[in-house]
Amino acid sequence: MAEPAEFEQQDGADEPQVRSMRVAAALTRKGGDEFVKPGKLVEVRFVKGQSLSLTASRLLALMILTAGGDAWRDTTHRMRKADIRRGHKGNERIVDMLEELHRTLFAEDDTSWRGKRATKRFNLIQASWEEVEDGDRETGWIEWQFTPDARRLIQESQTYAVMNRQAVLGFRSAYALKLYEEGALRLHRRQPVWKVDVVGLRAALGIDLDKYKDFAQLRRKVLTVAKAEIDQLSHFTVEWTETRRGRAVTDIEFRFVPKGAPAQIAAVDELERHSTGRQARREGLVETLVNTDPMISPVEASEPVAGTEVASVLKKVTAALAASDRGRDTANEAWARFPDGPLHFGVTEQAARAIGVQHGGGWDVDVIADAYRKHMGDRLAVLSGKKLERSWKGWCETFANRRGRP
Template identity: 40%
Template sequence: MEEAEIPTGRTLKAAHRADREGRRVVIKPGELIEAKFARGASPSLSARKVLALLIAKAGGDAWRSGSHTITKKELRGSHESNDRINNILDELMDVKFKMPTLSTRGRDAVLTAALIAWNIEETADDGMSIIEWEFSKPARQMLQGSDYYARINRAALLAFQSKYALGVYEIGCLLIGRRDKSWHGSVEEAREKLGVPAGSLVNFAEFRRSVLMRAKQEVDQIAHFTFEWTEVRSTSRGRRIEALDFRFALKTGAGSAEGVRHSKPSDAAMSPTRKEAAIEKAAGDRGDNVVTLPALLVFPLSGPIDYAAQPIVRIAREHGGGWDKNLIAQAYREQMGGRLQGLSGARLLSSWEGFCKSWTRQRGST
């Protein structure tokens, strides 16, 4: 049988459609979102974004043997250097994914394989230099046979600042179109699923603060759905938290899910929310930059600002007189009220800096 005659699953058919629609979404196989990583070493934030762009670039032909190409400009956007691209490609070459399979004897087994078989990078330091790569044979077989997938908003994906938040977002994209929009598992399974390194954030309070709270803040701000979790305590082990329930819900007025089509190819795609459209425009204006994070700069509407965009945190530190930045942030929200939702970019930073300076003048430095 000729390669072109080999049937492909719904995932690659959806990738072909995404190509025709302008690649506003990345079609990512559900198997890859649910896969674990060898040695618990999941890709970094930048590597996850580059991998998403490689998958999107290959599109419906990702399953074919042979190379695909992408320009460095497509990967680095407006970033002025190609240095980090080389490091990210090296990292992706070392990534191994693990997923359930059957052995040659037909017994349940676990497949461990690389995602990328090889890459060739032109050495010229200009944006039109190309990178060639080929997905590994196991990865191609997984892509070819996949029948469920997430439709990941490309601009939203590029706006995330935490790899854990991006991991939660991808899970949400995979589940938001289902009747049951929840995931349940042990704390260890959640850590493994999100790629928390072994021996890191071992205290649950640290895990809650650095992973779950940050993920909620970013997902609720960027995605077309919200993220909540429930901590399930043991009834026999001193009330220790032993399991987690992740739940996702479409934002009011978000329409049907932009994230996923699991079954019928005729399902209608969601038109993006106003916030997503603004994020997408901002990312498009900057060239879909991966290495220098593109994001619509907005102020978190609730919770701590510890994980907000770096300029927001820096202004609080430089002009807040040593006061607790979250105390200033809450006062700022109360003063701005509903106006805060329409404030972004340079205007937001100017307003926030002015408020921090005014706070310090009135109260002095600590």
């Protein structure tokens, strides 16, 4: 598809003739969740034995998003700490992520002063500044400057990956995020196939040579996990074939396939849902819940909103009651019965409150408990022990998924 006319406009006389920066500037003006990562930054490989954690990878993506069309310039960029924390109250993790970015080395093929083949090692972040808050304030900004090598790679990039901010922040595997970047880059090039040997794959994804030595482990722990997340959250799916020499896998060919409109809409819907229950939805462990909750109106129940799905374990627990001996699980006294009043005092109340705080998505725990009692009705009187605990936890997750953040 040809680039939109607005992407071809230059922002100033000193703007380099780099398409990736023109597109980045246009997407910044447009707003929304899409942003550009220059191709050479996607393809730069980690130095042997080094890689970025998931949180540091996300921060680097946010830095590139924030810098936009000015990422190539010799200047500082800035971002609010609140845009990085994403709900975490403390800023100590930001310090760890910045320091990790500073010390992580990348590599590229180059030539020495004698014209010989050489490997060049460099950082992407040259300097950073973090505001020191007064007292317990959780406000503030960070500033940073990309290294000359990073800016050079950006200026040399004639191709780029268009990525989605919500998808980047939604991944739970650093390997999934890196493979997502590789796929987004190749789809834009109209070359949806990436053939790489096992050594190159490890370098690209940042997998230590001493980790997952058996390819069966690498397939199970890295590729299968990455594929599941990408297929669920991105605008494309990924498949791969393996080439063997004898019994050993030597090469992998990845194929990135754009999704059709319905599947893309489903991915967008998933990104808008709370992350709680995402793995269960991905693995098909969710079922549509018939509206028996008096708190939900018929109009709400007729619409496909997040939260009309519930972990199948909840349904199985409640359905199994009819066939059970109706006996109470006295082995766990803390869950002998569900409390009738506020979840404040008492062993059971405190245990139920802890689960509600952890899995209730920020909603008032007593509000969740009232809805739970109404939904369960007479069934709650015969539910106890581990079954009650699992049922309550499943309801808290369902409540949060259905209503989103308060």
